Amino acid sequence: MSRLREALARGEFVVTGEVAPPRGTDMSGMRGAVETLGPHCHALNVTDNQGATLHLSSLAASRVVLDMGVEPIFQQTCRDRNRLALQSDLLAAHTLGLRNFLAVTGDDPRGGDHPEAKGVFDLDSTQLLEIARGMNEGRDMHGRELTGATDFYLGAAVFPEAEPWDVQLDRALRKVESGAEFFQTQAVFDMDKFARAAEDLRPSGVKLIAGILLLKSPRVIKFINERLAGLMVPEHISARIEAAEDPLAESIALATEQVRELRDLAHGVHIMPLGVDEAVPRILEGAGL
């Protein structure tokens, strides 16, 4: 049983974090991150070849997180596997004890470290959710009975600040129809837009976990604006970090304010500390969590 699901069902304000599997076999870096973040989070996302760059699989790394006593959120992108492999890995994930699953489309290979790779995209994330829900009910995607069902708490991604919002909202609602029970959002910068998303999604009953990105330096902001798909740091926020004497301290202060504001709007926060994992307890403490 997913403890994340239970906490959200109880109405607890949840905190999730994120760890990246290594680009190799040395798990010490990821273990360090789990040790730092684990005690402060209900669950940790384990990314799947993030940014279309080669990493150890989310499946194996999620199990490592679980073995460390922390609940993982197993992520799958639709970029690297066809429908047979995706379903097969979901069965494997269940037998490995993983109980949270986040289905995402995945970044295009053209932006990654293997730009010559074939992007699979046999399914999209909405279709993958639908299939995962069926597997929870003991069926494969064709409705054929499985010898033993999966038991995943199903999540998806939503981008509350993307315009046009009506198109985003329509997609988000279709993800809910297809089985998404919780959303983790892209980084939130505009509280008004987040409030709009929360209001529009409330009738669906889906749990909304708001993304917080630690804008630790002007260099990171530049990288986000220029390189990260669909993400743009607003001028007033980048100006604040750039003007700060200690940009990291300022970014921690900003994230703390954001978490505090989001306590009334979201069901939880998903903190992406960009490697500064030790900032997470400070942010949470500052926000009164």
Next chain:
Amino acid sequence: MIITRPRDWERIIANLDEVGATRVFIMGCGQCATVAKTGGEDEVREAAARLEAAGREVTGWAVGEVACHEGGTRLTTRKNAGSLETAEAILVLSCGAGVQTVADARPGTPVFPGLESAFLGNVVRHGVFEERCQMCGECVLDLTAGVCPVTTCPKGLLNGPCGGMWEGRCEVVTDRECTHVLIRRRLEAQGRGGGRGSLAPKDFSKKLKPGAVNLREGRAREGRARGGRDGGSGTTGGEDGR
């Protein structure tokens, strides 16, 4: 039409060197490659001049009506039998289908591709081509307001947009509108916007390789007379033109 691009010239020369070919025959295509300005008469003449400048002898060249038409290409090779006979290799400026047609027509001679086959393209205007159809075998345009997500979304998502859409623009090809925004807007404009469910996963068994259609088999089953000797429907009737 099939859009082709020029192929790396060094590789073409290396191909000829591998078989020690100094005498070369060039074939173009009067259809797609002519419109794409990659394998029409002008480009064939240009390739001939380049080969000669590189010390090769061009024994002859031909631009048939359409290179992928097996009967037509056999006819072209017969008409040029003399200069083909003395050629040690054939360079074909057409799509891969045309290259194979020539290779079948002259199985004893090394045949090399002179172009890269790119995509099935719309002619936007003279010299400007865009890919709009993947020939996936299971058309969804009835559900997507005549905009193909399989082709025009770089990820080929049936249900979009993905998380990278920003201000209605595509995250991968950032100077174009997101296909899924366009689909939704058109459906709305046609009064078909509301209550659209998710599209089901594609059935890739509808597009198994190699594709084959034989209209003659159908006609035979229906007991009608078989077609003439023109080979006009692109079938591989063994007697055509012999």
